[in-house]
Amino acid sequence: MLISLCLVAKAQHGIDTARYLLRHYDNSSGLPQNSVNAIGADAEGYIWLATENGLVRFDGLHFRLWTGENPPLKNNRDYNIFFDEKGHLSAMNYHDEVVTIAHGHVTRDSLTPLSARDFVRWRQPDNSLDSGISYHIRLPLRPMGWGAELECLHWQTGNDRFVDYRNGKMTSLRDGKPEYQHPFLHHGSWNFFLLNGVLYFLEKDGRSVRFGPQMQTARLRGDIARDPAFARRPGEIKIFWNRLYPGHVLLYFNHSFYLTTAKGDGLHTRKVFSGFDVKANNINAAFYDTASGSLYLGSGTLGLFILTPQSFSSNHVPDGNNSHYSVIPYGPDRVLTRGFLLGLPGSGVQRLGWQATSSDYYSMSLDGLGNMWTKGHNQLMRYNLLPPLRQTGRWQLPAKITMLYTDSRQKLWIGLNNHMGVWTIDCRKPDTAATKLLQLWLDPTCFAEDGNIMYIGANRGCYIYNMASRRLDSLAGLTGKYVRSAKVTRPGEVWITTYEDGFFLYKDGRLTAFPADNDRYLANAHCIYADQKGYLWIPTNKGLFQARRTDLLAYAADSTVSPYYHYYDRSDGFATNEFNGGCQPCAAEMGNGYVALPSLNGVVLFHPDSVRPLLPGAVVSLDRALLDKEALAADSLIRLPEQFHSLQLEFSSPYMGNRKNLQLNYALVRVGAGDTIWIPLPADGRVTLSALPPGDYALVVRKMDGFGPGNFTDKTLRLHVKTPWYETRLFYFALLLSGVVITLLITRLRTVYINRKNAMLEELVASKTRELQAKSALQEKIIQSVSHNILTPLKYQQLLSQKIFETVGKEAKSLSDMSRILNDHTHYLYYMVANLLRYLKSQIEERDVKETVFFPAETAGEVLKIFAGIASEKGTELVNEIPVSLALYGDEVLLSVILHNLADNAVKVTRNGRIALSANEVGGGTVIVISDSGPGMRADLVQWFNHGASRDYPLAGGGIGLMIVKELAQTMGLHVAATAEAGKGTLFTVWFPGEQGTH
Numbered sequence: 001m002l003i004s005l006c007l008v009a010k011a012q013h014g015i016d017t018a019r020y021l022l023r024h025y026d027n028s029s030g031l032p033q034n035s036v037n038a039i040g041a042d043a044e045g046y047i048w049l050a051t052e053n054g055l056v057r058f059d060g061l062h063f064r065l066w067t068g069e070n071p072p073l074k075n076n077r078d079y080n081i082f083f084d085e086k087g088h089l090s091a092m093n094y095h096d097e098v099v100t101i102a103h104g105h106v107t108r109d110s111l112t113p114l115s116a117r118d119f120v121r122w123r124q125p126d127n128s129l130d131s132g133i134s135y136h137i138r139l140p141l142r143p144m145g146w147g148a149e150l151e152c153l154h155w156q157t158g159n160d161r162f163v164d165y166r167n168g169k170m171t172s173l174r175d176g177k178p179e180y181q182h183p184f185l186h187h188g189s190w191n192f193f194l195l196n197g198v199l200y201f202l203e204k205d206g207r208s209v210r211f212g213p214q215m216q217t218a219r220l221r222g223d224i225a226r227d228p229a230f231a232r233r234p235g236e237i238k239i240f241w242n243r244l245y246p247g248h249v250l251l252y253f254n255h256s257f258y259l260t261t262a263k264g265d266g267l268h269t270r271k272v273f274s275g276f277d278v279k280a281n282n283i284n285a286a287f288y289d290t291a292s293g294s295l296y297l298g299s300g301t302l303g304l305f306i307l308t309p310q311s312f313s314s315n316h317v318p319d320g321n322n323s324h325y326s327v328i329p330y331g332p333d334r335v336l337t338r339g340f341l342l343g344l345p346g347s348g349v350q351r352l353g354w355q356a357t358s359s360d361y362y363s364m365s366l367d368g369l370g371n372m373w374t375k376g377h378n379q380l381m382r383y384n385l386l387p388p389l390r391q392t393g394r395w396q397l398p399a400k401i402t403m404l405y406t407d408s409r410q411k412l413w414i415g416l417n418n419h420m421g422v423w424t425i426d427c428r429k430p431d432t433a434a435t436k437l438l439q440l441w442l443d444p445t446c447f448a449e450d451g452n453i454m455y456i457g458a459n460r461g462c463y464i465y466n467m468a469s470r471r472l473d474s475l476a477g478l479t480g481k482y483v484r485s486a487k488v489t490r491p492g493e494v495w496i497t498t499y500e501d502g503f504f505l506y507k508d509g510r511l512t513a514f515p516a517d518n519d520r521y522l523a524n525a526h527c528i529y530a531d532q533k534g535y536l537w538i539p540t541n542k543g544l545f546q547a548r549r550t551d552l553l554a555y556a557a558d559s560t561v562s563p564y565y566h567y568y569d570r571s572d573g574f575a576t577n578e579f580n581g582g583c584q585p586c587a588a589e590m591g592n593g594y595v596a597l598p599s600l601n602g603v604v605l606f607h608p609d610s611v612r613p614l615l616p617g618a619v620v621s622l623d624r625a626l627l628d629k630e631a632l633a634a635d636s637l638i639r640l641p642e643q644f645h646s647l648q649l650e651f652s653s654p655y656m657g658n659r660k661n662l663q664l665n666y667a668l669v670r671v672g673a674g675d676t677i678w679i680p681l682p683a684d685g686r687v688t689l690s691a692l693p694p695g696d697y698a699l700v701v702r703k704m705d706g707f708g709p710g711n712f713t714d715k716t717l718r719l720h721v722k723t724p725w726y727e728t729r730l731f732y733f734a735l736l737l738s739g740v741v742i743t744l745l746i747t748r749l750r751t752v753y754i755n756r757k758n759a760m761l762e763e764l765v766a767s768k769t770r771e772l773q774a775k776s777a778l779q780e781k782i783i784q785s786v787s788h789n790i791l792t793p794l795k796y797q798q799l800l801s802q803k804i805f806e807t808v809g810k811e812a813k814s815l816s817d818m819s820r821i822l823n824d825h826t827h828y829l830y831y832m833v834a835n836l837l838r839y840l841k842s843q844i845e846e847r848d849v850k851e852t853v854f855f856p857a858e859t860a861g862e863v864l865k866i867f868a869g870i871a872s873e874k875g876t877e878l879v880n881e882i883p884v885s886l887a888l889y890g891d892e893v894l895l896s897v898i899l900h901n902l903a904d905n906a907v908k909v910t911r912n913g914r915i916a917l918s919a920n921e922v923g924g925g926t927v928i929v930i931s932d933s934g935p936g937m938r939a940d941l942v943q944w945f946n947h948g949a950s951r952d953y954p955l956a957g958g959g960i961g962l963m964i965v966k967e968l969a970q971t972m973g974l975h976v977a978a979t980a981e982a983g984k985g986t987l988f989t990v991w992f993p994g995e996q997g998t999h
C-alpha cells in the first residue's frame with residue numbers, strides 16, 4: 001500500500017519545523033517482498049533493495065525483481081548490499097554468493113574469494129555453538145537482533161590497509177604489517193563504523209572513539225546534543241551504517257534521524273528527520289541520499305519507507321475560510337491577507353481590525369506613505385497599516401472596481417468594469433477625489449509599470465499606455481485572451497499570464513507564446529514571481545511551476561530550444577494543488593526572503609533559496625528487449641530478421657521525484673529520413689514496434705535533464721532490419737536481366753503473331769471490300785434501272801395519259817374517267833419511286849442532313865395532293881390541319897419522304913374515312929400528327945415501330961415504308977411513335993426538338 005503523508009514532527013525540546021513526505025511501499029503496491037534487509041544506490045541512480053525474495057531495483061515508480069534464476073544462485077534471500085574491493089556495487093545472499101550490480105543489471109561474481117572480503121565474527125553468549133561470520137558488515141545486522149556479541153572484525157580501510165580487532169586489541173595493518181595497535185574493550189558491542197577510512201566506536205555514554213595513531217575520545221556535537229533526552233539516555237542511540245557511504249553515518253535517537261559526519265577529532269550531527277518510529281516499523285536498514293535529502297528505510301516486515309523533505313508549507317487563518325487571494329508583505333516575516341497577519345507555520349496568526357464584509361480581498365495596494373488600499377464592489381478604502389488597521393478614507397466609484405495598483409509616482413490606478421475605464425487618485429493628497437484617466441471598452445484585470453509605460457491587462461486583451469504622450473495602444477497577439485497578470489522583471493521585459501492561453505513574454509516589441517507542459521496545467525497561469533536567482537515561479541490551478549528565465553529567453557530567440565518546467569504539487573508541502581489568481585498582488589515577498597502565494601486552502605510559503613529541485617539528470621537505460629516474446633541482449637545495436645511480429649523495448653530512467661518532471665519522449669528515425677516526430681514514452685517505459693521495412697533505424701529516447709537550453713540526454717538504440725533475398729540488389733539485377741530477356745522474347749513472338757494477324761486481316765478486308773463493291777455496284781445498277789427503266793417510262797406514261805385526258809375529255813365521259821384514273825395512278829407511282837430513290841441515295845451516299853427553315857403545312861399539302869385522287873376513289877377525306885404560319889428547322893426533303901410513306905399507308909387501309917395531318921407544341925418542341933380512321937395497325941407492328949430496331953422488321957410486315965420512316969427519323973434526329981386501336985384507326989407522331997439546330 002502506498003501512503004503519502006505530510007508530517008510535522010515535534011521534538012522534546014520544542015517545535016521542529018522539519019516537514020517531510022512519507023511514502024510507503026509493500027507487496028500490495030508493487031514491492032515484490034516485504035522484508036527489506038539492505039538498501040543501496042548505484043552510479044546510475046537506481047535504488048537497490050536486498051529482500052528475502054531476491055534483489056529488487058527501484059526507479060522511483062516501478063520495482064523490478066532479480067531472482068536466483070538469472071543469474072543462477074542457490075537462493076534468493078539477499079541480506080547485504082555493499083561496495084566490493086574493486087569498488088563495484090554488489091549484493092550477497094545467505095549462502096555468501098555475490099552478484100555485481102552495474103548499469104542497472106545484475107551479474108554473478110564468482111572470482112573473488114571470501115577470504116579476501118571484509119567480515120565480522122560473532123557468537124551467542126549463552127550458546128558457544130551458535131556463532132558465525134558475516135561478510136561485508138553493515139549495521140544493523142540480523143545477528144544483532146538475536147543478541148549476538150561481536151567477537152572480532154577485519155575491514156579494509158584503504159588500498160592495502162586493514163583494521164583488525166580481536167582479543168581486546170585494535171590493530172592497523174598496511175601491506176599485512178602492523179602500523180599501530182591499541183588495547184580496547186568493546187564488551188561485545190557492534191558500535192564500530194568507518195568514516196572516510198577511519199574506524200570509530202560509539203560508547204554507551206554517547207562518546208565517540210576515533211582510532212588512529214592516537215586513540216581520541218570526544219562527545220557528540222550538533223543537533224543531537226541539543227536534545228535534553230540525550231544527556232539522560234545516550235545509550236539508546238542506534239547506528240545505521242554501510243560502507244557504501246564512507247562520508248557519513250546515520251544515528252537514530254528519540255524518534256529522530258541525525259546525519260553524522262567527522263569534524264575535528266569528533267563527530268558532528270545534524271537532524272534530518274524526526275517523528276518516525278523505527279522500532280514500531282521494524283526498521284533494519286537505512287540509506288540517506290545526500291543529493292535529494294531523502295531517507296530510505298527498510299523494514300523486516302513492512303516493506304520500504306521513503307522520507308522526503310518538503311520545501312513548501314501552508315499556513316491557515318482560524319475563521320474556517322482559507323481561500324486566499326491578494327497578499328501583501330507586512331514586516332520582515334508576515335503577510336497580510338483577508339484581514340490576518342500570518343507567517344510560517346507555528347509563528348501564530350494575528351487578526352487585524354479589518355472589516356471583512358467591506359472587502360472582497362481580490363486586490364490590495366501599498367503606497368509609499370504607510371497606507372494600504374483595498375476595495376469592495378464600487379467602494380474604495382484606505383487603511384493605515386499600523387495595527388490595529390484603521391480606515392482613513394472611503395471613496396465611491398461609478399462602477400464596480402476590478403483591480404488596484406500604485407505606481408512609482410504614488411498614483412493609485414483604479415480599474416472599473418462596464419466600460420468605465422481607468423480612474424486615478426493621487427495618494428499624496430489624502431482628500432483628493434478620483435478622476436477618470438482612460439475610457440476603455442474592456443474591463444481592466446491587472447496593471448504593471450515599466451518607466452513611462454503602463455501595461456493594463458483586460459478580460460479580452462491588453463493595453464499599452466504611454467503616460468508621457470498619453471497614447472493608448474492594444475497589444476497585438478493578446479486580443480480575445482483573458483490576461484490574469486503582468487510582471488515587469490527588467491526594463492522592456494514584461495511577462496504576461498492568461499486564463500486558458502498560457503503565458504507570454506513581451507520584449508523589444510515582440511510577443512512570444514511559450515509551450516505548455518505535457519498536461520497543459522500552464523494554460524491557466526495565475527501570475528509570475530521572479531526570484532533573485534533568475535527563476536520564475538508560476539502558480540496554476542494544478543500546482544506550481546519553476547522555470548529558468550534564461551531558458552525562456554533562449555526559447556524566445558529560438559523556438560526549437562524547449563524550456564524545462566519543474567513541477568511541484570501537494571507532495572512538496574502544499575495543502576492543495578489549486579492556487580488562486582485573478583488578484584493583485586498574486587505573490588508577496590517578505591523581508592526574510594520567504595514568498596507567499598495564495599491558494600484555495602491556505603497561504604503557501606517557501607524560500608526560493610532553500611528549494612532544491614530534484615532534477616531528472618540520471619541516465620536512460622534499456623532494461624529489456626523482446627523479439628516475438630524471446631529475450632534479446634539489450635545492446636546498442638539490435639539486428640532484426642526480415643519478418644517479425646513485434647519488438648518490445650523497455651526503457652527506464654531512475655527518478656525519485658515527482659514523475660511529471662521526468663519528461664521522456666521517443667522517436668523512430670529511419671537513416672536518411674526527414675523530420676523527427678517525438679512521441680511521449682508510456683508510463684511503463686515500453687515501446688512496441690512491428691513490421692518494419694528493411695533498413696537501418698535509430699530509436700532515440702530523449703529525456704529533459706533540467707534547466708539550461710538544450711539540456712537533455714539521448715539514449716540511442718540502432719536497429720537493423722535484414723533485407724530479404726527478394727529485395728537485394730543482386731535479386732533486382734537478376735530480375736531486371738530476366739525482364740529484358742523475357743521482353744525481347746515476348747516482343748519477337750508478338751511481332752510474329754501480329755504479322756500473321758495483319759496478313760489475315762488484310763485478306764479479310766480485301767474480301768469485304770470486294771463484297772461491298774459488288775453490293776454497291778448492284779445497288780447502283782438498281783438505282784440506274786429504276787431511274788431509267790421505271791421512272792422514265794412512268795414519267796412518259798404520265799405525260800401521255802394527261803395528254804389523252806385533255807384530248808378526249810370533250811368526247812367521251814368514260815374514256816375521260818379512265819384516263820384520269822390512269823393519270824392519278826401513274827402520278828402516285830412516280831412519287832413513290834422518287835421517294836424510294838431519295839431514301840436509297842441517303843443510305844448509299846451517306847447524305848448529310850440539309851437543315852433549313854421550312855413550313856410544314858406546305859410540305860404536307862404537296863404530299864396530300866399526290867394521294868388526293870386515290871383517296872377520293874375510296875371515299876376518304878384528306879385534311880391538312882397544320883397551321884400555315886408554323887415554321888420548322890430541318891431537312892424538308894427527308895420529312896416529305898416520311899410524310900409520304902405514312903400517308904401512303906393510311907390511304908391504303910382507309911375507306912370512307914378520314915386522314916388528317918396536324919401539328920401541336922409539346923414538351924418544348926413541335927409534334928406533327930398523322931391520323932387515320934382505318935382498321936388500326938397490327939399490335940406487333942406498333943411494338944416494333946416504337947421499340948424495335950429498324951432492320952428487325954416483323955415477318956409479313958408488308959412494304960418497307962415504315963422501315964424507311966424509322967431510319968430517316970433517326971438520321972434527322974427526330975422521334976417517331978405510333979398508337980393504334982382496332983377498328984378505330986392509327987396515329988403517328990413525329991416530334992421536332994424545340995431548339996433550332998439540335999437533333
